[in-house]
Amino acid sequence: SYVLTQPPSVSVAPGKTARITCGGNNIGSKSVHWYQQKPGQAPVLVIYYDSDRPSGIPERFSGSNSGNTATLTISRVEAGDEADYYCQVWDSSSDHPNYVFGTGTKVTVL
Amino acid sequence: EVQLVESGGGLVQPGGSLRLSCAASGFTFSSYWMHWVRQAPGKGLVWVSRINSDGSSTSYADSVKGRFTISRDNAKNTLYLQMNSLRAEDTAVYYCARAEYGGGPYFDYWGQGTLVTVSS
Numbered sequence: 305s306y307v308l309t310q311p312p313s314v315s316v317a318p319g320k321t322a323r324i325t326c327g328g329n330n331i332g333s334k335s336v337h338w339y340q341q342k343p344g345q346a347p348v349l350v351i352y353y354d355s356d357r358p359s360g361i362p363e364r365f366s367g368s369n370s371g372n373t374a375t376l377t378i379s380r381v382e383a384g385d386e387a388d389y390y391c392q393v394w395d396s397s398s399d400h401p402n403y404v405f406g407t408g409t410k411v412t413v414l
Numbered sequence: 415e416v417q418l419v420e421s422g423g424g425l426v427q428p429g430g431s432l433r434l435s436c437a438a439s440g441f442t443f444s445s446y447w448m449h450w451v452r453q454a455p456g457k458g459l460v461w462v463s464r465i466n467s468d469g470s471s472t473s474y475a476d477s478v479k480g481r482f483t484i485s486r487d488n489a490k491n492t493l494y495l496q497m498n499s500l501r502a503e504d505t506a507v508y509y510c511a512r513a514e515y516g517g518g519p520y521f522d523y524w525g526q527g528t529l530v531t532v533s534s
Contacts, residue, residue, distance in 0.1 A: 335518030339459070346509055346524040347459065353517055390459050394518045400476070403449070403461035403519065 306395035308406035315412045316381045324409045326374040326391035334393045336374040338367060342387045350389075351376060378411070386413045416440040416523045418510050423528030430500050430532070436493040436510030436525055444468070444488040447513045449521065450495050452506035460506075463495065464513065478504075500532045 309327040316322040326336060336354050339347035349358050351367040354374065364379045378385055391406035422434040436448070450462040463474045463484040472484050483496040493510050507529050511521035 335520075337518075337520035339521070341459075346526050347521070348524070349520060349522050352514075352520045352522070358522065392459075392520065401473075402475070403464070405451075405459040405461065408458040 305402060306393070306397065306404050308391055308393065308404055310389075310391060310406040310409045312407070313410045313412065315414055316378075317414045318381055318383060320381055322378040322381050322385070322411055324376040324378075324389050324391075324411065326376070326406045327372055328374075328393065329372060331372055331374050331393065332370045334369075334395070336367065336369045337392045338365075338376045339390045339392065340385075340387045341390065347390065381411075381413055383413050386411055416512070418512065418523055418525035420508065420510055420525045420528040423508065423530045425531045425533065426500055427534050428501060428532055431496070431498045432500065432530060434495040434497065434508055434510075434528060434530070436495075438491045438493065438510075438512075441512070443486075443491040447515060447519075448484075448486060448493045449511045449513055450484060450493075451509045451511055451521070451524075452504075453509070453527075454503075454506040457506075462508070465493070497530070500530075502532050504530060505532045506530060 338351040340350045341347040350365050354369040355367040366377045389409050395402050417439045419437045449464040465472050465484045469486045481499045485494045507527040509527045510525045512523040513519045
């Protein structure tokens, strides 16, 4: 089955840039989506189709995807960005298509 | 405003059953494929099941296949998850989510979740 690997944690100072990676075999050939989840809350979509932002999501959130790594970038980090972030793809490569989530990354704002 | 509201969670003994519901509003429910995603305490998100817009096609994660059944009532704008033969490892918050399909499906709206605890 397809595996998406994320770093367990990323720490960043306010105002700086956080980069969260999502590694997968030839992930650049897939559409990658990103979710933000704050403690006790449901996930919220922040990036879809690698780099598109839903309405209401700040421009500080951006995404890219190439080769074996997709990246979520949060610019000018704010305290309110502290959350868990998950990448997600649809893997149709096997005989049992699956909706795969990454292992999750906890972003801590110092 | 799109709203998804889950209900039906609770404490159940191993081997027991539970039915979750997800009431949808603010969009044309019958036009969307719907999913269940779960999250064990302190763990990540795991896809559980999906159903197409008219209910004629379903799919399940291997971990729940044969034990869980997803269904929907488009007249009532409600999604269901019937969970049988529950195990301790099914303990999780269960979210219903609306999916957008195009270049690759993603979940654009989520409910607040309902907690299922399987324990004796």
